Amino acid sequence: MKDAAPTTIYLKDYTPFGWQVSDVHLTFRLAPNTTRVVSKIHFAPNPEAPAQDFFLHGEQLKLIRAAIDGVDVTPDLTDEGLRCAVPDGPFLWECEVEIAPAENTALEGLYMSNGMYCTQCEAEGFRKITYYPDRPDVMSVFTVRIEGDVPVLLSNGNPVGTGDGFAEWHDPWPKPAYLFALVAGDLVNFPDSFTTMTGRKVELNIWVRPGDEGKCAFGMEALKTSMKWDEDVYGREYDLDIFNIVAVDDFNMGAMENKGLNVFNSSAVLASPETSTDANFERIESIIAHEYFHNWTGNRITCRDWFQLCLKEGLTVFRDQQFTADVRSAPVARIENVAMLRGRQFPEDQGPLAHPVRPESFQEINNFYTATVYEKGAEVIGMLKTLVGDEAYAKALDLYFDRHDGDAATIEDWLKVFEDTTGRDLAQFKLWYSQAGTPRVNVTEDWQPEAPDQVRGGGRYTLTFTQSSPPTPGQEEKAPQVIPMAVGLLNPNGDEVVPTRVLEITEGTQSFSFDGLASRPVPSINRGFSAPVVLERESSPEERAFLLAHDSDPFNRWEASRLLARESLIAMITDNAGPDEAWLDGLQRLLRDRDLDPAFRAMMIGVPSDSELAQVLFERGVTPDPDAIYAAKETLAQVRAERWADLLPSLAAEGTVDAAYQPDAEQSGKRALGAAVLYLTTRLDGGKAAQAQFESADNMTLQLSALAQLVRAGKDEAALAAFEAQWRGDRLVMDKWFGLQVGATTPEKVVTRAETLTIHPAFDWKNPNRFRSVLGAMAMNHAGFHRKDGAGYRLLTDWLIRLDDLNPQTTARMCSTFQTWKRYDSDRQAQIRTQLERLRDKPKLSRDTGEMVARILGN
Numbered sequence: 001m002k003d004a005a006p007t008t009i010y011l012k013d014y015t016p017f018g019w020q021v022s023d024v025h026l027t028f029r030l031a032p033n034t035t036r037v038v039s040k041i042h043f044a045p046n047p048e049a050p051a052q053d054f055f056l057h058g059e060q061l062k063l064i065r066a067a068i069d070g071v072d073v074t075p076d077l078t079d080e081g082l083r084c085a086v087p088d089g090p091f092l093w094e095c096e097v098e099i100a101p102a103e104n105t106a107l108e109g110l111y112m113s114n115g116m117y118c119t120q121c122e123a124e125g126f127r128k129i130t131y132y133p134d135r136p137d138v139m140s141v142f143t144v145r146i147e148g149d150v151p152v153l154l155s156n157g158n159p160v161g162t163g164d165g166f167a168e169w170h171d172p173w174p175k176p177a178y179l180f181a182l183v184a185g186d187l188v189n190f191p192d193s194f195t196t197m198t199g200r201k202v203e204l205n206i207w208v209r210p211g212d213e214g215k216c217a218f219g220m221e222a223l224k225t226s227m228k229w230d231e232d233v234y235g236r237e238y239d240l241d242i243f244n245i246v247a248v249d250d251f252n253m254g255a256m257e258n259k260g261l262n263v264f265n266s267s268a269v270l271a272s273p274e275t276s277t278d279a280n281f282e283r284i285e286s287i288i289a290h291e292y293f294h295n296w297t298g299n300r301i302t303c304r305d306w307f308q309l310c311l312k313e314g315l316t317v318f319r320d321q322q323f324t325a326d327v328r329s330a331p332v333a334r335i336e337n338v339a340m341l342r343g344r345q346f347p348e349d350q351g352p353l354a355h356p357v358r359p360e361s362f363q364e365i366n367n368f369y370t371a372t373v374y375e376k377g378a379e380v381i382g383m384l385k386t387l388v389g390d391e392a393y394a395k396a397l398d399l400y401f402d403r404h405d406g407d408a409a410t411i412e413d414w415l416k417v418f419e420d421t422t423g424r425d426l427a428q429f430k431l432w433y434s435q436a437g438t439p440r441v442n443v444t445e446d447w448q449p450e451a452p453d454q455v456r457g458g459g460r461y462t463l464t465f466t467q468s469s470p471p472t473p474g475q476e477e478k479a480p481q482v483i484p485m486a487v488g489l490l491n492p493n494g495d496e497v498v499p500t501r502v503l504e505i506t507e508g509t510q511s512f513s514f515d516g517l518a519s520r521p522v523p524s525i526n527r528g529f530s531a532p533v534v535l536e537r538e539s540s541p542e543e544r545a546f547l548l549a550h551d552s553d554p555f556n557r558w559e560a561s562r563l564l565a566r567e568s569l570i571a572m573i574t575d576n577a578g579p580d581e582a583w584l585d586g587l588q589r590l591l592r593d594r595d596l597d598p599a600f601r602a603m604m605i606g607v608p609s610d611s612e613l614a615q616v617l618f619e620r621g622v623t624p625d626p627d628a629i630y631a632a633k634e635t636l637a638q639v640r641a642e643r644w645a646d647l648l649p650s651l652a653a654e655g656t657v658d659a660a661y662q663p664d665a666e667q668s669g670k671r672a673l674g675a676a677v678l679y680l681t682t683r684l685d686g687g688k689a690a691q692a693q694f695e696s697a698d699n700m701t702l703q704l705s706a707l708a709q710l711v712r713a714g715k716d717e718a719a720l721a722a723f724e725a726q727w728r729g730d731r732l733v734m735d736k737w738f739g740l741q742v743g744a745t746t747p748e749k750v751v752t753r754a755e756t757l758t759i760h761p762a763f764d765w766k767n768p769n770r771f772r773s774v775l776g777a778m779a780m781n782h783a784g785f786h787r788k789d790g791a792g793y794r795l796l797t798d799w800l801i802r803l804d805d806l807n808p809q810t811t812a813r814m815c816s817t818f819q820t821w822k823r824y825d826s827d828r829q830a831q832i833r834t835q836l837e838r839l840r841d842k843p844k845l846s847r848d849t850g851e852m853v854a855r856i857l858g859n
Contacts, residue, residue: 006363006847011307017133018052019043021140026130028110030117030148030184032102035110036064037130041140044090052088057081057127057134060109064096066131082131097130104128105766105806113250114209116185117150118263120256123306123365126177137304137408139174144182152187152207156180156259158241171259173239174406176302181258183207183246190216194224196238197231203242206269212247215270218281218663219245219288226289229323234397236296245269245288249731252768252809253369254287257294264291267732267769273661273699275733278671280700281663282328290320296401304408306365310357310433311414313369314377318385321378328665331554332599338529338555341379343609345371346534349438350615351819352856354472358411358433363851366809372436379532380432386484386502386530387429388422396421428506429482436472439481441465441505443537447520458516463487463523466509467533473855480508486530489514489521494550500527522546527553541567545586558603561587565607565636566616572632573613574622579639588644591651598654599669605676607633610782611820618823625825630747630783641680648684651677661699668701675705679712687713694719704736711744734762735773742784743777750784751791758799765803768810775799779817786824790831793818797835800849801842808846815839815852833857 020043027038045052058081066073066084069091075082086093104111109128110119119125127134146153147166156179157171189205190213196202204223206216223245230236240260251265268287271280297319298312325333348354348371355368357377362368385393400417407413411433415426444464451460465485469478483505489498498521503512514521522543526535547560564583571577591601608616610633614624641648655674657667681689687710694706707723710716720741727733742754757763757774764770775796779785785792796817804811821832839845840853 006851008361008363010361011305011359014305014307015051016046016049017135017138018046018049019054019133020046021133021138024132024140024142025145026142027145028147028182030101030146030150032112033100035099035101035117036096037099038096039094039130039132041093041095041132042090043086043093045088052086053083054086055081055083055133056131057124058097058131059127060099060104061128061131062098063131064098065094066096067094068092070094081127095131099129106808107250107252107768108809110182111250113248116183116187116209116248117148118183118185118246118248119181119258120252120263121180121258122178122256123369124178126180129180132177134177136176136178136302136306139176139302139406139408141174142171142180144169144171146182146184148184150184150186152183152185152189154181154183154207154244154246154261156261158260171240173259173300175259175299176408179257179259179299179302181256181261181263183248183261183263186210187246188213190220192220192224194227194238194243196227198237200237200241202227202238202240205242205244207244207246208266208270209247209249212266212270215272215275218271219269219284222285222288223292225285225327226292226323229289229326230293230296230319233322233326234296234319236293236401238295239300243292249769250767252807255291257291257298259295259299262291264288265769267735270732271663273663275700275727275730276663277701277704277736278663278668282324282668285327286320286324289323290316293319293323300406301401301404302408304410306362306368307358307360308410309365309368310373310377310380311409311411313374314357315381315414317374317378318381321382329597329599329669332597332603332665332669334528334555335558335600335603337375337378341371341375341532342612345375345532346438347611347615347820348372348816349376349436349472350470351822352473352858353816353819353852354436356434356436356475360434360474364812364848366848367812367851369813376532383432383482383484383531384418384426384429386486387482387504388418388424392418392422428480431479431481435469435478435481436475437469437478438532438534439467439469439478439483440534440536441467441483441485441526441531443523443525443535445523449520451515458518459520460513460515461489461517461521461523462511462513463503463525464509464511465503465505467505468508473858480506482506483531483533485525486527487512488524488527488551488553489517490524490547490550491517491519491521494546496552497521500553502530524551524553524556526556526559528555529559541580541582545582548583548586548590554600557590558600561590561604562608566613569607569613569629569632569636570616570620572635573617573625573628579636584640584643588647591644591647594654597669598673599665601651602655602669602672602676605680607636614782614823615820623825624823626783626786627747627788637680638683641683644680645684648677648681652681652689671701671705675701678705678709682709682713687715691715691719700733700736704740708740708744711740712746714746716741728762732769735769738763738770739773739777742774743781745781745784747781747783747787750778750781751787751795754778754792755795765799766806768807771799771803771810772814775814779814785817786828788827790828790835793831793835797839800839804839804842804846804849805844808848811846812848812852815849815856818856821856 022042025040029036075084101110101112108125144155145168153167155169157169160170161168187207192204194202245262247266247269254268255264293316297315303311396418446462449459485503488500491497544560544564551557568580610629613629617624690706690709697703710719
């Protein structure tokens, strides 16, 4: 039987909590199955609240005692918390509960990971620790005492006391309960320090399990670089005496920004050249920056309610993207960000899981930690910065920090500082927060060689933009939005005759003219991806090849190549055509240009994903065939390898690094080019070069890229065995071993390999990283997962049903794999529906998973 129908929570129903919390004192007496939590909390009536109803959230707690002003009380308990009669004025609430961290497999609240106590309280995990108003607008100062028999006892804020078997911490900055953290265990620290811009010395530590100390140096440098960057760019200084990071193996997400005590998935902080790839290093650098930047955009200023999640996450993602652009290659970083947006967020916007950047309602907030909130939320910040300009953006941010420090803020608060700074009316721009879906912008053009009304001589070129947004769940009609469209014009010789100009589109249809032109220009539209839209414009392969050769905007140069590749693949799939010769020739010329960043050239070798091609086919009225898409991409890769056979050796030489390994942008770019070349070379030599690289590799980037090509070539048996023998003692490297076998193999092997790996002794399905390494990799292998007989759907659903009882959050997020199901043929749709209904009908299905399945099914 099912649990009671879940409650839907609406943004429009927000009311402040009836009570203010001035200070919180918590005592933890740690024990794996019988941890006692004693709380002492001072409450006072909230004059801003319409009522003083006293309800405290609490789940899976055993109440031992409750008292008000020292007098025992007997509250009314429910599965979601307690209610109690309380005085009209200020009072002291005391409570003691018992919890069992060792039995907490959901990894929310206080749980255990390989003998270590740790917490995850965002979004609503604190209610599994003690009774409390677990909502982000209730902020208080916390003092914490931890008692236990493990050597390291950590919490938020600054240490204020320590002794035999206890430690005390005090955080002077008011925070909501979701930012509370506690970690306790047998840990060792990798120490350092940072001197702030006002001369304060801050103690820094990365805490890890013994044996992992050698993987902390890069993370520490990334932290210090982030601290300095936030001072230089945003004027934000760290505000405590100590900053701690802890690496945890069992963690549902990448990391968590708890005030002064960041908890990280081990994969997001531990790194060494031997065990981590260049991509791992860049991801770690970005995540550490992201969590540190939250200290101001998320912690000092938090969100009033969970509907405002995009306020802290969108802004902080934008800030970490700025950081990566500054410390690495800005053009490559922008292309990577857009590729991620299109790969993760666009499908979300195009399917049953579409929702606004600021949702109007939810049943389970964990289901809204999405690409829309994070990545699209960051794009909205970027558009705002483009519209107001760099100087006004900086002034608005200063005002935001000054005005709202210590607040639980809203999107309205955020936009108001920009209105007050610039005098602009942002009411229409606000639609980006309330309208779901990806706007589509159709572009037409007109050329008048001799426009009669021009003051100057020459021609007039006019671009007309028409915007529309397809219907999404709950939103059939959409209003025109503000779209900043960056445009440049090139003359027929490839020279830029009109440099980048931002056109502000505010109407459903709007035209912009450029006068005084000697010849009809070639437009470069949406430069830098200035707006997260789908651009619709008829253009010839010759024009795209021209932009590929001449555009001064790196993003649009990449975009021209991507569109040529996409259209070539579509023609191969639908018309049995051959690859586009002009594109291949133009790309070959670009690849020979040694003045271009190797990382940029590596990205140019890439082609659109299987999923993107499937969506394009679907939108054009063609039912996508995953096998046909895979076959076309394989054919194209073979053609390119043969056509560029004479070029590949010189590119491979450019992709070789002779110096000692460094994970910096320069070396990483070269290795990325080398990996892209190896992908093609393997098609010519059957894996000979890959085998040689695998055997000689002195870093994980080279070893893993070689292994990937051996897997693709079917020459992997010995290499996989050797890799396992070498790395079976390293859990993070073994995640790579598991994932590569499924993700890189040919479609007919995917499900069988995944099934085989789930019975491998090292497959710990309760660990989110390991679960995702196999089942997530299977779901990402497009043709393999969408096998005609539905075996991939059945296998994934089997495991989701099993996982849901233990870890609803990871289960629900994995369900999004099915969100594009309606674009496939009727047989595949029927098979996916059967599996979704099987999951829906599971007894005691979690609220997290139930909401996701219902939305995907369209219920």
